[in-house]
Amino acid sequence: MADRERQTLPLSFSVNGTRYDIEVEPHELLLDVIRKRLGLTGAKRSCDVQVCGACTVLLDGRPVSSCTLPAFEARDKDVLTIEGMARDGKLHPIQEAFIEYGGFQCGFCTPGMILTAKTLLDENPDPTEEEVIEYMNGNICRCTGYKKIVESIMGVGKAGEAS
Amino acid sequence: MLRPFRLEEPESVKEASESLARYGDSAKIYAGGTELLLAMKEGLIHFECLVNVKKIPGLDQIAQDNGSLRLGALSTHRQLERSETLQEKLPVLVEMERNVANLRVREVGTIGGNLTFAEPHADPGTLLLALDATVVAQKAGGSRDIPMTEFFVDAYEAAVEEDEVLTEIVVPLPDANAAVRYRKFGYLERPSAGVALHVMADEARKSVRDVRIAVGCVGPKSMRVEEAEAVVRGKSLDEAAQLMAEAGDIAGRAADAISDLHGSAEYKEHIVKVLLTRAFNDIRAELAG
Numbered sequence: 001m002a003d004r005e006r007q008t009l010p011l012s013f014s015v016n017g018t019r020y021d022i023e024v025e026p027h028e029l030l031l032d033v034i035r036k037r038l039g040l041t042g043a044k045r046s047c048d049v050q051v052c053g054a055c056t057v058l059l060d061g062r063p064v065s066s067c068t069l070p071a072f073e074a075r076d077k078d079v080l081t082i083e084g085m086a087r088d089g090k091l092h093p094i095q096e097a098f099i100e101y102g103g104f105q106c107g108f109c110t111p112g113m114i115l116t117a118k119t120l121l122d123e124n125p126d127p128t129e130e131e132v133i134e135y136m137n138g139n140i141c142r143c144t145g146y147k148k149i150v151e152s153i154m155g156v157g158k159a160g161e162a163s
Numbered sequence: 164m165l166r167p168f169r170l171e172e173p174e175s176v177k178e179a180s181e182s183l184a185r186y187g188d189s190a191k192i193y194a195g196g197t198e199l200l201l202a203m204k205e206g207l208i209h210f211e212c213l214v215n216v217k218k219i220p221g222l223d224q225i226a227q228d229n230g231s232l233r234l235g236a237l238s239t240h241r242q243l244e245r246s247e248t249l250q251e252k253l254p255v256l257v258e259m260e261r262n263v264a265n266l267r268v269r270e271v272g273t274i275g276g277n278l279t280f281a282e283p284h285a286d287p288g289t290l291l292l293a294l295d296a297t298v299v300a301q302k303a304g305g306s307r308d309i310p311m312t313e314f315f316v317d318a319y320e321a322a323v324e325e326d327e328v329l330t331e332i333v334v335p336l337p338d339a340n341a342a343v344r345y346r347k348f349g350y351l352e353r354p355s356a357g358v359a360l361h362v363m364a365d366e367a368r369k370s371v372r373d374v375r376i377a378v379g380c381v382g383p384k385s386m387r388v389e390e391a392e393a394v395v396r397g398k399s400l401d402e403a404a405q406l407m408a409e410a411g412d413i414a415g416r417a418a419d420a421i422s423d424l425h426g427s428a429e430y431k432e433h434i435v436k437v438l439l440t441r442a443f444n445d446i447r448a449e450l451a452g
Contacts, residue, residue, distance in 0.1 A: 006167060026168055026169065026170035026213070027165040028165075029165065050264075053265070056267060062241075062270050064270055064271055065271075068196065068197065068200050069196070070165075070196070070200070072170070
């Protein structure tokens with residue numbers, strides 16, 4: 001297909017509460033729009049096949065792999081990235097817990113971990129350890145061995161109690 | 164990286180079918196995209212046009228209709244997992260769905276897309292075979308029912324015509340003296356072996372009135388194995404327990420197991436037998452309870 005025939009689609013959506021009206025081509029991926037056009041680099045490209053969870057963003061509150069989601073799928077929706085978790089200079093309680101309990105090392109998987117943990121806690125504010133492990137099993141971390149991540153999520157809202 | 168493609172967004176099955184007919188094999192239905200876009204990003208396949216069917220209303224409903232459940236083809240795995248109707252009427256499907264891929268795939272991927280893509284390493288088709296499900300495919304000219312036993316043709320090939328759109332999957336409810344299990348094994352992202360067993364006991368729950376055995380993931384397509392069913396059909400549950408390993412051997416061999424990164428053919432055949440035996444033991448306990 002020649003370039004001049006390329007189709008563009010209007011994309012009106014909000015990202016971390018800011019409204020954007022842009023145009024995208026059908027094949028543009030949400031991750032590229034967020035990273036390259038909006039300059040929000042919290043979501044990472046890693047496995048690129050929806051296995052690792054490093055590119056996780058929330059679309060109307062639900063976790064998706066932005067590496068494999070066409071950007072037009074965000075039409076009229078609210079996207080939340082890790083950059084939108086802190087409010088008025090104050091970290092989100094899940095972020096506080098990850099710091100308190102040491103839930104990260106290199107930090108590459110952390111945005112996806114925290115956003116997925118948010119959907120878990122929105123659905124189920126007081127999960128068991130087993131529920132945390134099952135819910136988070138699609139987010140891969142190659143540093144921590146997961147123990148500290150699970151402890152962080154279990155510890156949300158209990159800051160100050162970490163031993 | 165995705166190569167550019169054109170997007171069409173029909174608002175009825177008829178329009179979608181007409182678009183598909185117009186483009187022929189240079190167009191493909193796009194729903195969740197969890198399989199299709201991966202293959203396109205890898206450059207394994209390319210389509211000039213994707214036909215987004217998600218704007219067609221009414222294809223994501225889950226409803227009970229007499230003795231059947233009707234699952235809209237656009238229902239996502241997550242929707243099926245969370246459906247109260249299914250949790251009550253068909254918990255085996257909910258359990259299977261809860262363990263499909265990961266949360267993000269389940270949020271976006273649809274049951275219709277999963278079946279149509281016919282990826283061998285998938286869960287739903289195997290269970291739906293054991294449940295005697297039927298798939299409804301529609302095009303501009305009308306609709307037809309495709310029994311699950313005729314749905315999978317080969318790896319990545321389903322019996323859906325180029326201009327047909329899957330609209331729903333009809334699953335008859337298991338009867339009161341039946342129990343169903345889906346058991347799988349895998350250590351990679353996708354399942355390496357999957358087995359579904361549906362035992363329909365007599366009213367006294369002493370014998371196997373009828374049975375369905377389906378195997379997936381190990382070979383090119385999910386399939387029902389009637390030769391394995393014949394081994395235990397009509398037997399008492401006690402006899403069936405003894406015969407299940409034999410049925411498992413037959414099911415393993417019938418599944419055309421392939422040696423690959425998931426394991427050797429011989430290993431997969433063995434796993435099929437183990438999973439089938441475990442499924443039967445769980446079913447027996449349920450029927451006794």
